Amino acid sequence: MRGFGPSSTTxxxxxDRRVSKQEKPDVEETLEQDRTATRKDEHIxxxxxxxxxxxxxxxxLDGVQFFHDSLPDLDIxxxxxxxxxxxxxxxIPLMVAGMTGGTDKARDINKRLAEQVQGxxxxxxxxxxxxxxxxxxxxxxxxxxxxxxxxxxxxxIGVIQARDxxxxxxxxxxxxxxxxxxxxxxNPAQEVVQPEGDRDFRGGLETMGxxxxxxxxxxxxxxxxxxxxPRTAQRLYDMGIRHVDVSGSGGTSWVAVxxxxxxxxxxxxGELLREWGIPTAASVVYARRVGMETIVATGGIQTGxxxxxxxxxxxxxxxxARPVLQALDAxxxxxxxxxxxxxxxELRAVMLLVGAANVEALRAAPKFLSPELRPWLLGESNxxx
Ligand SMILES: Cc1cc2nc3c(=O)[nH]c(=O)nc-3n(C[C@H](O)[C@H](O)[C@H](O)COP(=O)(O)O)c2cc1C
Numbered sequence: 001m002r003g004f005g006p007s008s009t010t011x012x013x014x015x016d017r018r019v020s021k022q023e024k025p026d027v028e029e030t031l032e033q034d035r036t037a038t039r040k041d042e043h044i045x046x047x048x049x050x051x052x053x054x055x056x057x058x059x060x061l062d063g064v065q066f067f068h069d070s071l072p073d074l075d076i077x078x079x080x081x082x083x084x085x086x087x088x089x090x091x092i093p094l095m096v097a098g099m100t101g102g103t104d105k106a107r108d109i110n111k112r113l114a115e116q117v118q119g120x121x122x123x124x125x126x127x128x129x130x131x132x133x134x135x136x137x138x139x140x141x142x143x144x145x146x147x148x149x150x151x152x153x154x155x156x157i158g159v160i161q162a163r164d165x166x167x168x169x170x171x172x173x174x175x176x177x178x179x180x181x182x183x184x185x186x187n188p189a190q191e192v193v194q195p196e197g198d199r200d201f202r203g204g205l206e207t208m209g210x211x212x213x214x215x216x217x218x219x220x221x222x223x224x225x226x227x228x229x230p231r232t233a234q235r236l237y238d239m240g241i242r243h244v245d246v247s248g249s250g251g252t253s254w255v256a257v258x259x260x261x262x263x264x265x266x267x268x269x270g271e272l273l274r275e276w277g278i279p280t281a282a283s284v285v286y287a288r289r290v291g292m293e294t295i296v297a298t299g300g301i302q303t304g305x306x307x308x309x310x311x312x313x314x315x316x317x318x319x320x321a322r323p324v325l326q327a328l329d330a331x332x333x334x335x336x337x338x339x340x341x342x343x344x345x346e347l348r349a350v351m352l353l354v355g356a357a358n359v360e361a362l363r364a365a366p367k368f369l370s371p372e373l374r375p376w377l378l379g380e381s382n383x384x385x
Contacts, residue, residue, distance in 0.1 A: 004043070004158065004185070024083045029134075036131060037103045039196075043262060044100060044109070047322050048329045052256040057093040060279035063373030064309040067254035067366040069355035078352050080358040081344060085182055085294060085316060086218055086243075088152040092138060092344045093307060093317035093359060096324050096336075097126030097245070097298045098183055098222070100155040101132065106140035112328060114144035114151065116336040123152035123317065124184055129173050130161050145178040154220060155179030159186050160198055163207040167214040176218060182215060183222040183245060184208060186232075189277070190254035191268075195262050218294075223300055225246035225369030227278030230286045231263040243294040244287045248252060249277030251300030252322045281313055282376035288314030304346025310366050311359060314359030349376035 046052060068379060083093045096117055100106035110126060117124040124144075132139045144153070144215050155174045164183055186204065189198035212219045220243040221228075221236045227248035230234075236244065259270025278286075280299040287295045297310035298319030307318035320339070327335035356362035369377070 002189075004130075004156075005041075006028055006188070015214075017242050024062055031165070035196075038117055039261075040100060040102050040127075040131070041105050043257060044105060044325070046249055046257050046260050047099075050260055050324055051256075052253055052260065052322075054249055054253045054256075054275055054277070055298070057275045058248045058279060059248060059306065060373050060376065061250075061300070061306050061309040061313075063281055063370035064312055064361035065368050065370060066308070066312070066350070066354045067351055067368075070354040072352050073287045074350045074352055074355065074357055076352065079348050081347055081354070083317060083359050085123065085152060086125075087182065088115075090123055090317065091151065093122075093311060093315075094340070094343055095123035095125060095152075095154070095298075096113055096318045097247070097296075097319040097321040098154060098185075099126050099321055099325060100127035101129060101142040102127070102138050102328060103131075103141060109325070109328065110142060110144050111147055112333050113324065113336060114148035114153075114259060116340065118148035118151040120337065120340045121331035122340065123154065124148070125319075126152035126156050126179070128156050128161070128185065129156055130157060130174070131176070133161070133165060133169060133173055133241065133291060139176050140346055151176070153179050154180075155182045155217075156222070157182065157184055159184050159204045159207050159221075160191075160201060161261065162205045162211060169230075171215055172210065174215070179217060179219040180212070181243065184211060184219045184308065185224050185363045187226075187254060188372050189222040189273060190258055192263060193255050193258040193266055193273060194252045195258070195266055197258070205235055205239055206323075208236060208241055212240040218295070219244050220296070222296075223283070224298075225249060225252050226276060227280065227299065229278055229288060230289070233283075233290045233292065238292040242292060243296075244299050245296035246280060246283035246287055246293050247282040247319070248280030248297075248299035249275070249327065250280050251298070253277075277375075279376060281373055282311065284310055284313045284315045304343045304348070305350050307343065307347055308350040308354075308362060311362050313367055314363070371383075 222245035299314035301318045354365040
């Protein structure tokens with residue numbers, strides 16, 4: 001699998017050879033690693049600068065309407081926006097979702113994001129750690145504990161890469177960066193459009209189950225922009241997974257990102273599937289309905305109001321990827337800090353206006369759902385094969 005990570009061919013039979021050849025890569029592998037670095041930097045550049053959002057498919061979070069409270073009995077500055085996630089308290093219910101690692105540019109991005117996130121008091125994910133699995137020297141491009149010693153940190157690996165990697169290596173990979181939990185990403189839509197993408201997706205669910213039972217840290221099943229269906233949520237739950245990042249549609253379209261890199265038939269496929277996915281709002285409800293303990297609402301989150309709406313649907317926290325990357329690109333570390341401050345300001349205002357003194361009260365705030373969201377929620381029964 002190539003996906004977000006490096007791109008050497010990863011069939012099961014190759015996994016042991018790859019691990020044992022880490023010390024002395026051959027020419028083919030070195031070239032692959034170069035191509036990987038190029039692709040990863042391309043992803044960053046495309047995500048920063050190009051139009052890779054969904055065009056028609058929204059998050060549907062605006063389908064959640066709160067009832068306004070004209071007489072909130074609250075001091076806005078005393079509202080408690082904090083949440084407890086996996087044993088750590090976050091000042092605001094937000095995670096900067098996993099984006100990168102494996103190149104010099106990625107190292108710089110991870111470090112600068114981590115500094116701001118640690119300082120502010122929320123959570124952060126790393127991008128796919130496949131590169132450091134293959135080249136241990138690249139670990140440094142993911143390591144942020146020197147600047148973010150206590151931040152809630154999520155490692156990241158693709159489920160198909162994980163399928164082909166011994167658990168012990170994934171354990172070492174997670175320990176090396178000091179991850180509190182491991183996001184195992186699912187990205188079949190990206191893969192089928194990516195020029196060098198994967199084609200064999202068998203064994204993904206079993207891999208989730210293996211990691212869940214064999215790794216000492218929590219596993220987060222993470223989508224990457226296409227959302228999680230009722231059936232996927234149920235299958236993950238039945239496999240023992242209790243944490244999910246729904247990464248629904250409405251934000252960054254990874255089909256669109258790969259479409260920008262693709263030529264010929266793959267480009268055509270990308271055009272066809274650009275809007276593919278399940279809106280973030282619906283995905284959160286599906287994850288809640290099966291009983292997931294932690295639900296990260298990533299995919300198109302732009303404001304504190306979006307996060308409030310996701311929480312009202314059952315999310316634990318919101319997640320943001322591309323908007324934070326763009327803020328870093330435009331205004332450096334200060335830009336990231338401003339996004340976090342803005343999110344808190346907006347969330348605090350919404351909590352006041354619904355009369356919620358804390359995040360638990362926000363979750364229970366009176367609301368109604370718009371007609372656009374309802375078919376997705378009713379349609380669930382068709383998906384219970
Ligand atoms: C530049 C970039 C790189 C990404 N790389 C990864 C990755 O390595 N692993 C992963 O699970 N998700 C990755 N993602 C997906 C995000 O974590 C997120 O799920 C998705 O972009 C939707 O969030 P957004 O609409 O806020 O961008 C990446 C996103 C961006 C923008």
